[in-house]
Amino acid sequence: MLIPILFITSRYSTNNCFICGFIYGIAVCILYAFWLLNYKAIALLFVALYEGILYGIVFLILQKSFNFFKNNNCIIQCLIWCSFEYFRTLGFLGVNYGVIGYSQWNNPILLQSAALFGVHGINFVILFPSCFFFSLIKYKGNKISFIKKNKFYIIGYSSVFIALLVYGSVQLKSTVKTDTEKTICLIQNNIDTSIYYKDKNNGILDFYKQIISDALQKNENIDLIVFPEGAVRPRILLNPEDSIPSDMYQDVIDYLQFFYDINIPIVFGSTSLEYDSTRNGIFTYKAYNISCYLNNKTKTIPANIDVYKKRHLVPIIEKIPFVNFYNQKFFKFSNSLSSGKEIVTFPLQDISFCTPICFEESFGYEVRCFMKKKTNFILSISSDFWSKSLVCQYQHFAMEVFRAVENRVPFLRSSVSGQTVYIDQKGKCLKMLKPFCSNFLICNVSLELTPKYSIYTKIGDSIGILYFLICIICVAYKYINKIKKKDVI
Structure with missing residues (x-):
């Protein structure tokens, strides 16, 4: 993967490197996120330009590394790229699409090492050979002598790679200790949630009644029923502070009555509004993307519903920077949602579970926050319906595989x-x-019943920080040596 990039950055000038990186970033983004066109072309344009700038910068850094590090540049270049892939997943604009480690989702042996260092640990394993073989190709002297000079890298990498393969094989053969079993019913409704507002006859509710009836006929001992993100008519909550429009009130009552009649704990995705404050004389409110847990122990109206508010929103699509309240001005471009603050888990008999919502499941560090509350399994509610793309859905699936292994708990979606x-x-x-x-x-x-922390759950993506620190230490060491040589002269 990196060999063509390293050829470019080793030969081109600073300006040309940035331009090549910018073009490369845009091209890569369009290839991995073409399905954004089915949502809004402006969303793909924004993400592509942002990625282009990031790749332009990393191309520049790689170009400088060739001049700064005459020797051992293969390890430095690998660490630079691994650091880049780590930092591009952080913050408001962070994304995980295109991270090379996810290519190993279907490699069960190597995948097991995600429980140690996460996807960013696998990044190094995948990328180092590119950097080494590029250095070998570029070396103008005898290739055998190059291999002899760099035998430390060959032996070190081979030892790590073999150790990870052995670890993966042992983990796959080991027996997973289990203490209890829960029967969980996952609903896939395949319904465009935008039609909820047009559904005056509650046809969606009738469909839900039928599909749950079919599920209960197949297995009447279900412990939990799960509906996906946004599956229930917006503003199902009937808490005192949540106002329901009169034309929706009866529909909400019908939904709650249906849930109560099932008499099984239910998770469902919805939205909620919370009145916020007076801003410049205009009464505003906050809107949240939420997962709701109705345990059916207390059947009251207002409903006794536990709520988790989505914390990591999709940039621009769900959240405009610095806007933390619903505003009609931005609705054409964004849902203008607010971010939740609390990490919430839900009890189910003798265990607990968490419900990251859609985009959140792609971030290992977000899911890890839930796991630190001794969560027994991960339950994601999602919607990729808008993308109309199987590719998009499989990209999310590949990330979910990593979340399960990283934390050594089952993942349901x-x-x-x-x-x-x-x-x-x-x-x-x-x-x-x-x-x-x-x-x-x-x-x-x-x-x-008592899940054990994996190493990744304990340390998270610390290896990404380690990559960066090693790069900084190497630069500082090289710079100090150059100053000393000048002083000697």
């Missing part, structure tokens, strides 16, 4: 159009619904 899946602690997909259809998936999930 209820998605509007797919991929609705059950992934075990070792990253194996045990069940998956056919995409773009309406159906349900019943999973018998084996769980530990």
Whole structure:
């Protein structure tokens, strides 16, 4: 992957390197996120320009590394790229699409090392050979002598790679200790949520009644029913501070009555409004993308619903920077949602689970925050329906496989159009619904009552910071040596 990039950055001038990186970043972004066109062309344009700038900068840094490091530049260049891939996942504009480590989602042996260092640990394993072989190709002397000079790298990398393969093989053969089993029903409704406002006859609710009836006929001992992101008519909450328009009031009552009649704990995605404050004389409110947990123990109106508010919103699409309240001015470009602040887990009998919402599942450090509350399994509610792309849905699926292995707990996902899946602690997909259809998936999930922290759960993406620190130390060491040589002269 990196060999063509290293050829460019080793030969071109500073300005040309940035231009090449900018073009490369735009091209890569369009290839991996072409499905954004099905949402808004401006969203793809914005992301492509942003990625172009990031890649332009890293091309510049690589170009400088050739001049600054005459020797050992293969390891430095690999660390530079690994640091880049780590930093581009952070912050408001962070994205995980295009991170090379995710290419190993279907490599079960190497995948197991994600429990140690996450996807960024695998990045180094994948990328170092590119940098080494480029240095070998570029070396003008005898190739054998180059290999002898760099035998430390060959031996070191080979030892690490073999150790990871052995670790992965042992983990795959080991038996997962389980103490309990829960039967969970995942709903895939395959419905465009934008029609909720046009659904005057509650036809969607009738569909839900039928699909739950079919599921209960197949297995009447279901412990939890899960509807995907945005599956329930907006503003289902009937808390005192949440005002419901009169034309929606009866519909909300009908939904709650349906949920109460099932008499099984339910998770569903919805939205909520909370009145905020008076800003310049205009009464405003905050809107949230939420997952709701109705345990059906207390059947009251207002409903007794536990709520998790999505914390990591999709930039521009769900959230405008510095805007933390719903504003009609931005609605054409963004949903103008507010970010939740609290990490929330939900109890289910003798265990607990968390519900990262869609985009959040792509971030290892976000899911890890839930795991530190001793969560027994991860349950994501999502919607990629708007993308109309199987590629998009599989990109998210690949990331979910990593989240399961990183934290050594099962990962379940209820998605509007797919991929609705059950992934075990070792990253194996045990069940998956056919995409773009309406159906349900019943999973018998084996769980530990007291899950143990994996190394990744304990240290997170610290290896990404380590890559960066090593680069800084090498630069400082090289710079100090240059100053000393000048003083000697």
